[in-house]
Amino acid sequence: MSIETRQNRINRLNDEIAKYRSKIADESSKAASNRSKAERITFGKNDSAFTRKSKLNRQQGYLKKASESEKKVAGYNAQVAKLSENLSKENKYLQREEATQRKKERKQQQDLQQMYEERIRELESQTLSSYMVAAPHNTNNFEEDHTKEFDVFVSYASEDKEVVESFVLELKKLGVRVWFDQLTIGWGDSLRRSIDNGLRKSRFGIVFLSPNYINPNKYWTTQELEGLMQTEGEFNRKILPVWHKLTKQQVLDYSPILASKKALTTADYTVEELAGEFKKILDPKQK
The missing domain is CATH 3.40.50.10140 (Toll/interleukin-1 receptor homology (TIR) domain)
Structure with a gap:
């Protein structure tokens, strides 16, 4: 697999994790809000049976919504954990592939430099030989x-x-x-x-x-x-x-x-x- 393809996978995983974390934050906020509403419902001694039943129904409704949100949070957290595990694996693969690529590039660079140096030595040898034949009496330094x-x-x-x-x-x-x-x-x-x-x-x-x-x-x-x-x-x-x-x-x-x-x-x-x-x-x- 190419480094570019691997990086695209990692980017997609990061995007998915970010989306689930956004959902976790949203559902956690809903759960906290509904539990708070349920706790604010109080029962008085003078409440009629009808009023008490109405309050109880509202309280149970808030608690049910809070529980549903908490279940969603648990499911999203499980998805994040799974995606994070895959992300960790992909990052390790990427690091190995990048290390292999760097090693390959260093080898190419070394080969190229060696080729340049050999060519320069060859040219210097050729030009120096021709110069010595043409003007053997000139031994001055370039200065x-x-x-x-x-x-x-x-x-x-x-x-x-x-x-x-x-x-x-x-x-x-x-x-x-x-x-x-x-x-x-x-x-x-x-x-x-x-x-x-x-x-x-x-x-x-x-x-x-x-x-x-x-x-x-x-x-x-x-x-x-x-x-x-x-x-x-x-x-x-x-x-x-x-x-x-x-x-x-x-x-x-x-x-x-x-x-x-x-x-x-x-x-x-x-x-x-x-x-x-x-x-x-x-x-x-x-x-």
Whole structure:
């Protein structure tokens, strides 16, 4: 049985129990009211036989109604007990099924992460080998590599344009050479060719991860991220994630590899501070 079906059963049982408890409260109130009415009937010494008989009949009527309500309460309580027992069983089944599902999801997540890591190692090995053949004389660290046209390629979702533009402005104030589509792509330029060119000519890749960025329907952000990750090992390029309105779990669900990287967040840093942190990486001597 699926977890959803099990949960629907539990919901129905809870609804039935709630209805019976409402009936119990209603009948208990009726029983108490009728017993109270019966107790308020008094018999006087001067009552005639007719009056006494009338009072007695009314009293017995109230007591009968109270007894009927109490019987209903007992029946409803029995139903609640039976439903509660079934509910307890269903909850235990649900807990076991959820535990099995979580175990299955963890296994899938581990397999996926292992696949990602193996793919990244394979790509790094391929790009490093090709780089060593093409330029064996270049052994500089990425901090010392000034052969690139841009210091950083900024990848972001268009919905986050406002905060990213502010960040880019702070980078430019610090003298950082930024590939940013709003600044770099000219009128009539090919978008795909311009992005590819920016990826090749940038030393670092800053990825503004946000709910908009990881949206599965986003084509360009996916393409940019894949381009950055596939060439991360080439020429010592490094990906620097910035989390914007995201949780650790959301990033982990999107990409275990990205989640394993140290990231800064817009919740903890202003755009000025983020730019300053990048400048420290770019020029460690100015720390």
